[in-house]
Every structure is written in C-alpha cells, then in structure tokens.
Amino acid sequence: MNAISRRDFLQYSSRLSALLGLGAGAVPELAQALENLATGAAPVLWLQGQSCSGCSVSLLDSEAPTPAQLLTQYISLCFHQTLSTATGHVAVDTVNKTIARGGYLLCVEGAVPAGMPRACTFGDEPFGTQLLRAARNAKAIVTVGTCACHGGIPAAENNPTGSVSASEYLLANGVQAPSIAIPGCPPHPDWIVGTLAHVLKFGLPPMDQAGRPKAFFGRLLHDQCPRFADYERENYARELGDEGCLFKLGCLGPITSADCTVRNWNGAINNCIKSRAPCIGCASKDFAKRTHFPMLTQNLSGTTGGR
Numbered sequence: 001m002n003a004i005s006r007r008d009f010l011q012y013s014s015r016l017s018a019l020l021g022l023g024a025g026a027v028p029e030l031a032q033a034l035e036n037l038a039t040g041a042a043p044v045l046w047l048q049g050q051s052c053s054g055c056s057v058s059l060l061d062s063e064a065p066t067p068a069q070l071l072t073q074y075i076s077l078c079f080h081q082t083l084s085t086a087t088g089h090v091a092v093d094t095v096n097k098t099i100a101r102g103g104y105l106l107c108v109e110g111a112v113p114a115g116m117p118r119a120c121t122f123g124d125e126p127f128g129t130q131l132l133r134a135a136r137n138a139k140a141i142v143t144v145g146t147c148a149c150h151g152g153i154p155a156a157e158n159n160p161t162g163s164v165s166a167s168e169y170l171l172a173n174g175v176q177a178p179s180i181a182i183p184g185c186p187p188h189p190d191w192i193v194g195t196l197a198h199v200l201k202f203g204l205p206p207m208d209q210a211g212r213p214k215a216f217f218g219r220l221l222h223d224q225c226p227r228f229a230d231y232e233r234e235n236y237a238r239e240l241g242d243e244g245c246l247f248k249l250g251c252l253g254p255i256t257s258a259d260c261t262v263r264n265w266n267g268a269i270n271n272c273i274k275s276r277a278p279c280i281g282c283a284s285k286d287f288a289k290r291t292h293f294p295m296l297t298q299n300l301s302g303t304t305g306g307r
C-alpha cells in the first residue's frame with residue numbers, strides 16, 4: 001500500500017480549497033486536515049440504515065487523488081458496512097468499541113424505520129437504537145444523502161416502515177450533537193469529502209437554515225444553470241433531448257439548491273441538465289414525496305399535449 005505524499009495532500013487540498021471557496025491561504029490547513037484523516041487522528045464511523053448504499057458508491061466514484069483512496073486506504077474509517085470486511089459479531093464488536101471510545105465523526109447514510117424498528121437491524125439491535133448510541137458519543141454528525149437528511153425514498157408516502165430521516169429521528173430523541181446535512185440521491189463526492197475536511201480543520205462550515213454547507217448548497221440549481229437564458233426567453237424544450245429550458249418537462253432546478261451544473265459529476269464531465277434530462281430534485285427535501293408532483297404535473301400540462 002503506497003502512502004500519500006505531502007505533495008499529494010497539498011495538490012488535493014488546492015482543489016478542495018477552491019471548491020469550498022476558501023482561497024489559497026487555506027491550502028496548508030486543509031492538507032493538515034486530510035493528513036489527520038489519513039493517519040487516524042480523526043476517526044470516522046459510517047453507519048448505514050435504510051439505504052441503497054448509493055451514497056457510499058458515489059463517494060468511491062470520485063477522481064484522483066481519490067477520496068476513495070483516502071477512505072479505503074488511509075482514512076481512519078473505524079467501520080463502514082459496505083467497505084469494511086468485518087462481519088457478524090466482529091463487526092458488532094468493532095462498532096461497539098468505537099462508540100465506547102467516542103470522539104469520532106459520525107457519518108449516517110439512510111433513513112430510520114421509526115414505525116417498524118426491526119425492519120433494519122445491525123446484529124440484533126435496531127438501527128435506530130444503534131444510531132442514538134453512536135450519535136451521543138460523536139464529535140459531530142454528518143447526515144449523508146437525502147434519505148438521512150430528509151427521509152428520501154424510504155420515507156415516501158405509504159412506506160410501511162414509518163421511515164423518517166436520521167436528522168428527524170435524532171432530534172425527536174433529544175440528540176444535540178452538531179450536525180451537517182449533505183443531501184443528494186446520491187450526494188456528490190466533493191460535497192462529502194470537502195465537508196469532512198472543513199469540519200476537521202475549521203469546524204462547522206458556513207451553513208444555511210437547513211444545516212447544509214453553503215459552499216455546495218448556497219444557490220438554486222436554476223440560478224446556475226446554463227439554460228437559464230432559455231428560461232428567461234421562455235424557450236422551452238418540448239421533448240427530452242430538445243435544446244432549451246427543461247422547465248416544461250418537469251425540471252425541479254427552480255426548487256433545488258445544489259451546484260451540479262457548475263461542479264459536474266463523474267470526473268467533472270456531465271450533469272443531469274447537460275445530458276438533457278430535467279433535474280429531479282434529488283437534493284431537495286421533498287424528493288420522492290408527493291409534494292414534488294404538483295409542480296411536475298403543472299409544468300407538463302399543455303406541453304406534450306400541444307405538440
């Protein structure tokens with residue numbers, strides 16, 4: 001296994017600093033934060049509840065020097081259900097020992113089946129109970145992904161498990177640890193690693209009222225969209241694949257705060273709008289809920305039918 005050099009840390013920190021809007025002066029400090037992650041000075045415990053593991057997969061899909069390298073080879077990742085090799089009682093013991101030591105950053109992926117606790121268990125323990133134990137000893141909590149932040153797909157209407165977001169569950173059970181929300185289905189890997197580095201070196205990042213880092217979620221997607229000029233001219237796409245603003249095809253960019261159109265995904269190659277698909281609002285709090293539908297329906301009416 002190759003160690004990450006100081007030069008690598010500095011190179012990666014330059015990029016992190018830019019994406020966090022911190023400027024060149026923050027580069028050495030961010031490099032130090034990443035080194036702390038790598039050397040175990042900043043342990044991370046990653047728990048998964050009702051999730052598809054897509055947030056973890058997204059994180060591992062990042063670019064060089066990869067957050068995946070940091071997380072799988074160098075970061076002091078105490079436990080991660082998808083990435084750790086431990087299973088059975090070894091896994092349970094590992095998590096319990098980590099919780100007993102305390103002082104870790106807790107990353108939570110997935111929702112909590114509050115109405116049917118045994119629908120999601122770790123060992124014999126319901127996930128909700130495990131989450132509360134882990135949260136009480138955490139230095140800070142990062143809810144990763146829309147399921148953990150807002151309930152997402154598991155908490156969509158008529159779900160039989162009474163699923164709620166991890167944030168809501170923690171609040172309802174009196175857990176007060178500082179927490180940061182990184183929504184997205186899945187979230188961009190930059191959003192996760194950038195936030196962790198900021199927490200370690202500078203403390204909580206500047207956040208909006210929903211607890212999201214402003215560096216990533218401070219503006220509406222709509223306001224940063226390359227098709228915004230089309231929107232203003234009312235030059236609407238009528239079918240998928242058309243040029244023009246995708247509003248009439250149900251684009252939820254006007255109600256979704258995220259920087260996808262600027263940051264781009266998959267090695268900064270593409271994003272939903274650029275690939276001519278409407279934003280489905282995966283980072284918004286109402287993602288997968290009925291409240292999203294009226295806007296979609298309203299936008300769609302009179303579009304394809306009038307063609």
Ligand code: SF4
Nearest residue numbers: 222225245246251253
């Ligand atoms: S495509 Fe979507 S995000 Fe872009 S300008 Fe149109 S409505 Fe806004």
Ligand code: SF4
Nearest residue numbers: 260272279280281282
């Ligand atoms: S453009 Fe919208 S749907 Fe696509 S990843 Fe970003 S927030 Fe999610």
